[in-house]
Amino acid sequence: MDTTLTDPLVGQLLDGRYRVESRIARGGMASVYLALDVRLDRTVALKVMHRSLAEDPQFVKRFIGEAKSVASLSHPNVVQVFDQGTDGSTVYLSMEYVPGKTLRDVLRSRGPLPAREALELMIPVLAALGAAHQAGLVHRDVKPENVLLADDGRVKVVDFGLARAVEASNQTKTGMMIGTIGYMSPEQVTSGVADARSDVYAAGVMLFELITGRQPYEGETPMSIAYRHVHDSVPAPSSIVSSVPPQIDALVAAATDRDPARRPADATAMLVAAVEAHRTLPRGHTGQHSTPLGAGSGTAGTSSTPGISSTPGTAYATGAHTSDVAGHTMIQPKPELTTVPPARSTSRRWRPNWFIVGLAVVMVAGIAFTGWWFSQARYTQVPDLLGQNITAARQQAENAGFKVKIGEPRFDEEVQKDRVLEISPAPGAEVEKGAELTLVASAGPETVPVPNVEKLSAGDAKVKIAEAGLEVGRVSKVPSDTIARDLVVRTNPSVGERVRKGATINLVVSAGLLMPDVSQMMKDQAVQFLQEKGFTVQVDETGDSTPPGTVIAQDPAAGAEVTAGAPVRLTVSKGPDTGWHWPWETDDSLATPDFVNVPDVRLKAVQEAKRELEAAGFKVKTRKLMGGQRVVGENPLGQQPMGSTITIWY
Structure with a gap:
């Protein structure tokens, strides 16, 4: 179905900034729209809360607070929050738009x-959850639907803080359980309490689902699933897919322990365990191998404890006994001493040359030591950690026995921030075990703040922008009643916003204060508008064929450059000298139309006002005064014939 025809937000300009282009998705708490930020000329995703939540002031207050916290969380695997706002009854988030699909889509298509x-x-x-936990944020609703896979391969986590905002609203008073039941930790089910370890539990369930293609618990009702989270232990993935390696079973078991105290303390701790499990999987290992026959049967020479094994053929010696691989005990008899009488020699006694003997002993010992020395495999290769998260890379290198030094981060246009940019010695180099590796992280592209050039001349602004390593793009003009002509009103991007070095900055320059066109407005509306802009207003009345109270002339004329506080003379119609009449009152051939009340749409958004007037049966004409997005004038008002034209000013 075309959402343009069915969704009233599509085509609207929210908050004077976001033009809604289409609806992407609709969920239980919000709908997501594709929109254009007309101020920064970029595509964004708008998450618009459902009206039932937006009408709850407690939710809106908590939602704004959570949005600020998430906006401060800068991590390459977290969907960035740009802005939060309200437009009438619409509460929204402006977020990074990530074209791609969800992890749920991947599971559906691939299993x-x-x-x-x-x-x-x-x-x-x-890594994303760990960064949030370090910042004191808890997601509360970790599931495949909240993991996005971008078309360029990036993995992004979305919806931080939304569950917490709903949790604090009046919506929960009806017994609503916050989160998704299939991924809820036991403590969330029993007490509603959630912390970093609850996110770890949900991540463990999600890993189980990725490996097996199903959630650990299934039931006819949500409460039956919740009961199993509280009273059952998540089964090992290998009980569903026999080829799953034991490292995965151990990771899932630790993350989904029913006792929060026995889980990894937060997602960073689980990240370290996951990186280690990934490292121990054979390269090229997919997990698709059959279960060996006799595994776990207690066959001699094997160990039933994961990670501990005995090698066939190894014997364990204790005292005078030695155990063989079959478990049999071999008793070795103590050797008896015998005396061998020295042989009598009839020849001359041979005497050893002790110098030669000593030299031979030294040579034999040297050869043995050299063989032992080189048999110890003193050298190893530097692992390839380029592109990995710096924290995970450090942990992996230390687990491999290296000493790690973190170098000064460097700017880079291609490698994401906090990813390993350089390793010294280089990956693949042969070094001694325990050698020191220096890891240098990327600081991301070099960014600089947009300098403050407001109220400078365009020439001075260009010099200051160039000194900051930036370039000047378009220069446009707008009327201004506060900034003098030819001085900078604002920049795009805004002052203080960090942008890549060499980026283009557009300037908006004042065209001075131009006289607004208030002709055809009602006198009271025109006088109020001009006085609010600082003008001194004088009104003259004269007879005219237009309806009484209508502005028919102004001095200075519309569009003339004026100064703030300048005097303005308005000429207002007092109607014809013989009295004003509708045309059908003097022409019997014209039918008397139906009169209806004109809705008062002043102070409403332009598009909303236009829809309301058209719905009442009127034609609408719009006129721009100062470029705002709210209606400041409307003419005529009262009762008017259906189908007549109503002019609104904004």
């Missing part, structure tokens, strides 16, 4: 994923 691939999707999710 269960191989172990290595599942971990490679979970690691950036855990």
Whole structure:
């Protein structure tokens, strides 16, 4: 169905800034729209709260607070929040638009994923959650629907803080459970309490689902699923897919422990465990292998404890006994001492050369030591950690036995912020075990703040912008009643906003104060508008064929350059000298139309006012005064014939 025809927001300009182009999705708490930020000329995603939430002042207050917290969270795997606002009854978030699909879409199209691939999707999710936990934020609704896979391969987590805002609203007083039941931790079900370990639990359930293609618990009702979260332990993924390696089973078991105290403390701790599990999987391992016959049967020479194994053929010696691989005990008899009488020699006794003997011993010992030294595998290769998160890369290097030094971050146009940009020694180099590696993280593209050039001349502004390493783009003019002619009113992007070095900055320059056109407005509306702009207004009345009270002339003329506080003379109609009449009152051939009340749409948004007047049966003509988005004047008012034209000024 075409949302343009069915959704009243499509085509509207929210808050004078966001032009809504289409609806992308609709959920239980909000709808998401594709929109254009006309101020910054960029595409954004607008999350608009459903009216039931937007009408709750407690929700709106908490929602604004949570939006500010999330906006301060800068991480490459978190969908960035640009802005938050309200327009009438519409409460919205402006967010980074990520073209792609959700992790739920991937599961639907592909089914269960191989172990290595599942971990490679979970690691950036855990990195995002870990950054949030370090900043004191808890997601509360971790699930595949809230993980976005961009078309360029990036993984992004969305909807931080929304569940908390709803939790604080009046919506929860009806017994509504906040979150998604399939991923809820036991403590969320029983007490409604959620912290970083609750997100860890949900991440563990999500990893289970990625590996097995299903959630751990299924039931006919949400409450039956909630009951199992509280009373059952999440099964091992290998109980569903036999080829799942034990590292994955251990990671899921730790993350989904029913006791929060036994889970990883936060997502960063789980991230470290996930990176280690990924490292221990054989390269190229997909997790799609069959279960060996006899595994877990207690066969001699194997260990039933994951991560502990005995090698066939190894013997364990204790005292005078030695155990073989079959578990049998071999008793070794103590060797008896025998005395061998020295042989009698009839020849001359041979005497050893002790110098030669000593030299031989030293040579043999040297050869043995050299063989031992080189048999110890003292050298290893530097791992390739380029492009990984700096924290995870450091942990992986330390786990491999290296000492790690973090170098000064460097700007880079291609490598994302907090990703490993350089390793010294280089990846693949042969170094001694325990050597020191220097990891240098990317600081992202070099950015500079847009300098403050407001109220400078265009020439001076260009010099200051160039000194900051930026370039000047378009220069446009707008009327201004506060900034003198030819001085900078504002920049785009705004002053103080950080942009890439070499970026283009557009200037908006004052065209001076231009006299607004208030002709055809009602006298009271025109006088109020001009006085609010600082003009001194004088009114003259004269007979005219236009309806009484209509402005028919002004001095200075519309569009003339004026100074703030200048005097303005308005000429207002007092109607014809013989009295004003409707045309059908003097012409019997004209039918008397139906009169209806004209809705008073002053102070409403232009598009909303236009829709309301057209719905009442009138034609609408719009006229711009100062470029705002609210109606400041309307003529005529009262009762008017249906189908007549109503003029609104904004």
